[in-house]
Amino acid sequence: MDGAATIPDHSLASVSSLEGQLVPTRLHPESAQSATSTRRALLAGDARPDAVDLSHHLSDMAKSRLTSPLKSLYGYMQQPGMLLLAGGLPPAELFPFESISAETLAKNSFKTTEVGFGAWLWSWIAGTKKTDLWTLNKFDADKTKIQLSSALQYGTAAGLAPLAKFIHEFTERVYQPGTADFRTVINAGSTDAWGKIATTLSNPGDGILCEEWTYPSALASVWPSGLKPVTLLMDNEGMTPEGMDDLLSAWNPDERGGMKRPRILYTIPVCQNPTGATMSLERKKAIYALAVKYDVIIVEDDPYYFLQAGEYEPVPKMRAAKQPKKTETDEEFLASLVPSYLKLDYQGRVVRIDTFSKTICPGSRLGWTTCNPLFAERLERANESSTQAASGFAQALVGGLLAEQWGFEGYLRWLKGIKAQYRDRRNTLVDALLDSAHASLDTRQAGAAFEYWTRDERDEKGLLVREKGGAGAGRKILSFVSPEGGMFVWLRVHFAEHPSFQRRATSDLLMELWTDLAEHNVLVAPGTMFDASEFPPAPPKADELALTDAGDGFFRIAFSTATPEQMKEAAKVIGQRVEKFFRA
């Protein structure tokens, strides 16, 4: 099948046949005129280019996704007085939900300036929690409001109009995409979105570039479609341009089992899962230049973007001093976040995945994808023939909160509070890990890799002996780089210092230590599950030996869920058990 012939003009509204009914695609606020957006944009003083032609990236599957042959119906559906007997839509009168009300936290529920994890908890206990009560009706007299009769009806790939409009404007103002004709597509959560993006752009047997440590569900999503991870070296800032350039410049299909040079990069650039690494703007520019050079599509999965809390300040008393006295302005807040790849993208080769999972709630199963109009149209067809629209309950409730209650400025205020909450959580866990390892304060250098040494390498005052180079110096057993936010500390365990290291595999030692921690009531994630070069991961085998081994193993420790007291207790147990483990 000739792909180009099956791809419709995305400037036309399409008609989808959801559940056998014919419903007009609700027009995305910007999408209807996307084909002429540059003209409009230029008229409006917008000098951004449109996306270049990237149609050669579409997969065979994407090209074979069908468009309704009944687009010609659309015009008739809008005809005044039309009697609609085409679609099998249940009447809204038979939906049992007459109205849905939500009691939601005030947008400024979480302080942004004050260090202190317990502040909100205190206000909650004291009964001062501020909430707003609002209602969505099946048939609201105010026709500009969300109507449950629409939200709970069959929807279209474009999504509920007020939410779609909010999302498009949010994307424009926050990420400032480099192309004028970018589009946003509401999705049913990042995992589903990524699977559809990958199969829209890759054929079975293709490679997917990814960080050497990455979110395993992203790989699991595309593995059954025959897509294989191709790993990129990382440092403390994430994947490296040098590693990417070296890999792609030297790519030889003959040495790779016939695999063509990968065209898709899956990356988590901010507070990366699992390593916590955040990429600088300079590095993003270098990676983007390589993407242009090697014709790579960058898929930016960025769930932790608004959890960018800034560098860890090791001295608690310095924290308040460094913080602004008032809540930062919207401009200051947005400037504090490393720009998205979208901003650098003058060709339309960035596909960005946003989610409400971390900023509203994971159960929403709601987010959006931002990309060029060609890819967006194919992704909408993929949604139509699977999940259809995201759940109308989720679209109505999240849309009601964002578009009708909070608005753009209100949501930014909420995000500032969320960011502060994760900053305090990060500080709590990092403080506790340093405390439990009896590290002296002078080791708390911002941005540095913190190191734990065994207790018996301390001097008589209890201070660490830190002669790293010295032959008789202490054994470095743990280290980590404090993350700039997000949810995770990536703890490196230097198993090469373990007495059994020469006889046992690192993975074996890792699982022994992990099990020991679990038996002492601390559950962390073993790093092996995030190892993209060993994907799919095999269950750990205790009897597997390796005489030589890299020697480092990892644990991912989450500071997102546990209370401060739990984090402190866990850090204490980790310090004790690790030390005991290395004495064994």
Next chain:
Amino acid sequence: MDGAATIPDHSLASVSSLEGQLVPTRLHPESAQSATSTRRALLAGDARPDAVDLSHHLSDMAKSRLTSPLKSLYGYMQQPGMLLLAGGLPPAELFPFESISAETLAKNSFKTTEVGFGAWLWSWIAGTKKTDLWTLNKFDADKTKIQLSSALQYGTAAGLAPLAKFIHEFTERVYQPGTADFRTVINAGSTDAWGKIATTLSNPGDGILCEEWTYPSALASVWPSGLKPVTLLMDNEGMTPEGMDDLLSAWNPDERGGMKRPRILYTIPVCQNPTGATMSLERKKAIYALAVKYDVIIVEDDPYYFLQAGEYEPVPKMRAAKQPKKTETDEEFLASLVPSYLKLDYQGRVVRIDTFSKTICPGSRLGWTTCNPLFAERLERANESSTQAASGFAQALVGGLLAEQWGFEGYLRWLKGIKAQYRDRRNTLVDALLDSAHASLDTRQAGAAFEYWTRDERDEKGLLVREKGGAGAGRKILSFVSPEGGMFVWLRVHFAEHPSFQRRATSDLLMELWTDLAEHNVLVAPGTMFDASEFPPAPPKADELALTDAGDGFFRIAFSTATPEQMKEAAKVIGQRVEKFFRA
């Protein structure tokens, strides 16, 4: 990869790594012990067998879907006092939704006994509509209730426990599956569920058996995965056993471009979309026997099951007399519905798809799949790596309504009312179509195919001249079989009677008539879009000629959405325009 090796023991709870966190799979109420269900069932006097081994039906993709290697974590997660720092779950305190309230129609809002479409509308206008107001809290003191803190958190493939339990019990009591170890899996809507079922059971290039007229989105869902429709002949009761037997017994891959004999049947057995045909129990038995004979998996997509309204009674005054005076008992109601294939299924080869789209609301994007434990486990893995759980907002609100407000009996009462609503709607449209064609009452025979004849073939009293065989008799131009419920009338247009029939293609005539109707404000669905033998449908070409042609074309007319007045007006326009069209 050896498939069998990757398929875990489904009796174990699995641990999923959703969004990088590790969360225990909430146990399905029945699934944990499914491997021992027969033993339990027999102890409890349940003589049903377990499913036979059908693992040879699993596709390569299904076999390559990954199971988390960290199932061993699960035991630790349940450990009292465990400090959970493994999963990246946001704390529920940061979810903005403190509580969600719903105002829902009372379960008995719709009368079941009274014929009269306007009854409820009247009660609504009169302000007598009864509603219940209920609330779901983030942290409810009653721990047996749905907690938003759980529903809006990352969920698992098993779904929200109270909803999952309700669904499993509902399936057991209503459908009475023939195997003891059946399982139910919550899904994100039928379209997504069907796509996952198809790719779990078929490899690219495989054929999918389906009715010759079918729901086009079902075909569009699986087309990009390389699955091709193989059509089965239908009569007024749906697909025929003879057609299926003939097709499969004579199957020759060499005559089919190498396609192996299809192993999957996609069928809509009740109030079929688009034909409205409902299959009898006897026919289901015959089809099931053929499925056993040819080792076919039956995928029963049954969205209209509870809209089975019974036969059309042509004489309005007979309707009330035929109806019971009181609302039917639960036993009478369930007995009035043709049994599901599940009930006949003693081997576990039926996969049933249920949806809340027609009985609650389409925007829920929520339903469930019932099948054997092997398939269920693979479908859960497919969900985990794409949609994850269905939206928590939908699960909480539908779960709250069904499991906490209505309960089993309450939902049955609601379904009786919904069924009556669709019965009245069906009667309204069929009455109007017959009226508009000036058919005399004696043509209104229950179960018969109604026929419209051109007006000029009437006798002096206005009665139809019905000498079908007579050479000089009237021209039969329209006919249909009144559906036993559902949403659709499938109107057959006898284009062979059109003056231009010898010179023009039927599809051309159909689109001309369809366009004429649309220009007179009646929008129906042209039958061509449901033609599985011409899938994917090409856009109609007006200049395409065919000298010979089968001569019959179809329109699908929905009675689900329009008001009675709109249906009457539409029927009138159809009668007028069709007659004019045939005089042309």
